[in-house]
Amino acid sequence: MRFGDCSVHMSLERFRLIRDMVNTRYGIFFADDSRFLMENRLTERLLQLGLDSFDDYHHYLKYHPDGPSEMEIAVDLLTTHETYFFREDYQLRAFANDILPELHRRLASRRRMMIWSAGCSSGEEAYTIAMLVLESGRFRGWDVRIFGSDVSRRMLSRARKGIFQQASFRTTSEEMRGRYFSQVEGGIRINEEVRTLCHFGQLNLLDEDRVVFLGCVDVIFCRNVLIYFDKKSKMKAISLFYDRLNPNGYLLLGHTESLINLSTAFELVHLSEDLVYRRPEVVHGT
Ligand SMILES: C[S@@+](CC[C@H](N)C(=O)[O-])C[C@H]1O[C@@H](n2cnc3c(N)ncnc32)[C@H](O)[C@@H]1O
Numbered sequence: 001m002r003f004g005d006c007s008v009h010m011s012l013e014r015f016r017l018i019r020d021m022v023n024t025r026y027g028i029f030f031a032d033d034s035r036f037l038m039e040n041r042l043t044e045r046l047l048q049l050g051l052d053s054f055d056d057y058h059h060y061l062k063y064h065p066d067g068p069s070e071m072e073i074a075v076d077l078l079t080t081h082e083t084y085f086f087r088e089d090y091q092l093r094a095f096a097n098d099i100l101p102e103l104h105r106r107l108a109s110r111r112r113m114m115i116w117s118a119g120c121s122s123g124e125e126a127y128t129i130a131m132l133v134l135e136s137g138r139f140r141g142w143d144v145r146i147f148g149s150d151v152s153r154r155m156l157s158r159a160r161k162g163i164f165q166q167a168s169f170r171t172t173s174e175e176m177r178g179r180y181f182s183q184v185e186g187g188i189r190i191n192e193e194v195r196t197l198c199h200f201g202q203l204n205l206l207d208e209d210r211v212v213f214l215g216c217v218d219v220i221f222c223r224n225v226l227i228y229f230d231k232k233s234k235m236k237a238i239s240l241f242y243d244r245l246n247p248n249g250y251l252l253l254g255h256t257e258s259l260i261n262l263s264t265a266f267e268l269v270h271l272s273e274d275l276v277y278r279r280p281e282v283v284h285g286t
Contacts (some may be wrong), residue, residue, distance in 0.1 A: 004204055004254060006158070006259075007040060007102055008039070008040060008043045008046055008052065008053060009039070009054070010034075010042075010054040010055060011054070012033060012035060014054040014055055014058055015030075015035040015038060015054075016032075016040075016122035017033075017058050018042075018054070018057070018058055018061065018074075019038070019170050019208065020059075021061060021062070021071065022074065022078065022219075023072070023204070023230060023233070024276065025071060026075050026151060026204055026205050026206060026233075027037075027205065027226075027228075027229040027230070027233030027236070028075065028078070028079060028228045028233075029228065029229060029232070029233070030078070030227060031280055033058050038078060039054075040076060041077045041078055042054075042057065042077060042078070043079070043151045043279055045057075045074065045077060045156070048078070048128075049070075057140055061074065061178075070153065072153065073154075074172040075151055075152070075224030076151070076152040076153070076154055076155075078225065079152070079228065080228070081122065081155050081249060082121070082224070083104060083120075083122060083125060083153065083168070084122040084124050084167065084168045084169070084170050084171060084172075084188070084219050085124045085127065085128050085131075085164075085168055085169060085171065086128050086171045086172050086173075086174045086176070086276055087124070087128070087171065087223070087224075088223065088254065089171060089181060090273045090274055091223075091252060091255065091273070091274045091276075092128065092132060093220075093272075093273050093274075094271040094272060094273045095132060095272035096132045096135065096136060096254065097127075098271040098272055098273075098275070099219065099276070100133065100138065100202070101136075101138070101148065101272070103219070104136075104138045104139065104231045105108060108125075108144045110141065111141065111142045111238055112142060112143040113139065113142060113144050113145075113218050113219075114145050114215070114216070114217040114219075114220070115129055115132075115133075115144075115145070115146045115147070115217060115218060115219045115220075116146075116147050116149070116214065116217045116219070116220045116221070116244070117147070117148040117149070117221045118149055118203075118205055118220055118222040118225065119149070119151075119201070119205065119223075119224070120148030120150050120155075120159060120222065121150055121152070121155045121159075122154075122155045122156075122158040122159050122164075122168075123156075123160070123162070123198065124156065124164070124168050124197045124199060125148070125223065126146050126147075126148030126159065126200070127162075127190050127194055127198060128200050129146050129221065130146050130194045130195075130197040131176060131180050131194055133146070133191065133197065134180075134194065134197075137142025144197055145197065145198075145199060146197050146198045146249070147196060147198075147199050147201065147214065147217075148162075148192065148199070148200045148201075149201050149202065149203035149205075149212050150200075150202065150203070150218060151201070151203070151204050151205075152202075153202055154201055156200045156201070158198050159200045160194065160199075162188055162190040162195055163184060163187040163188065163189045163190075164181075164187055164188050164189075164190070165187050166188075166268065167222075168188075169188070178222060178269045180193075180194050182229075184254040199235045203263075205222075205225070205235065205237045205240065206228060206233060206236055208236075208240055211240050211243075211244065212243075214244055214262075215244075215247060216244060216245065216246045216249075217244055217246065217249060218245075218246055218249045218250070219250045219252065220244065220245060220249070220250070220251050220252070221258070222237070222241065222251070222252070222253060222254075222270070223252065223253060223254035223255075224256075224257075225254075226238075226254075226256040227252065227254065227257055228258060231261075231262070233252060234262050235262050235263065236257065238262055238263045238265075239263070239265075242262070242263070242265050242279060245279040246279070247279055247281045247282075248278060248279065248280075248281050249256065249277075249278065249279050250269070250276050250277065250278050251266060251278070251279070252276050252277075253277070259277060265279070265280075266278060266279060266280070267279075267280050
């Protein structure tokens, strides 16, 4: 422990060992200049466990029977969970104005649509998608499922609760807020109609054995998640997304993210307000 404060010192060597464990399992990568951030975010946890050095914490993560669940807690403390309703609105307009009508036509015979919000944090993205589906007025009587997944159990329990604070509404219009939310004790609650379309589950995007259980989906939203991954992990996640998408299914990334230098398997689709990726119907030239 350093004199005069309550942080525990993390050596560069120990930082790299913990960082590499997180990276291998979850894809998230911390450059060497993140050492103090990691130190700050994990110190309290280490003290809660009754440990007094990061050497011991590393040993705990690696060898203790609770190591895997402790790793989930560490990742939760280390990652950014920032999210809000109707984030990146131009992309959502492209989804509502171009993708949903196209899916409505193409999936009309099966009347089933599956959408995956991968890395959904506390659920605002999944609920936003559900509101857009309802707003479209096209899918009444369909089997529509929006599956929100995240590695953080803490965020998923917030998502399931469906009660949000003011910060989640920074880009939500009064109209949408009035239509789909109500004020309750402790916050603002999403209404049942939206909620029943959404299901949440814990899933590590790099865990291929569990990702297959999702089955195939028509759209994947994975926004502001892969930016924290190293290249190899991004490539792995994208290849898992490819396998989970139905032919002609869409992949929507965050506005700072692209597949450049990561994958050539998808086609780029120019929509009215955005560029999105699509799994081609037929794979050419194999
Ligand atoms: C910044 S939030 C993005 C939330 C939402 N997609 C949005 O754009 O508003 C990133 C989320 O990705 C999750 N995440 C990071 N690595 C993950 C992994 N390997 N598997 C699943 N979720 C992960 C984090 O827990 C975090 O909640």
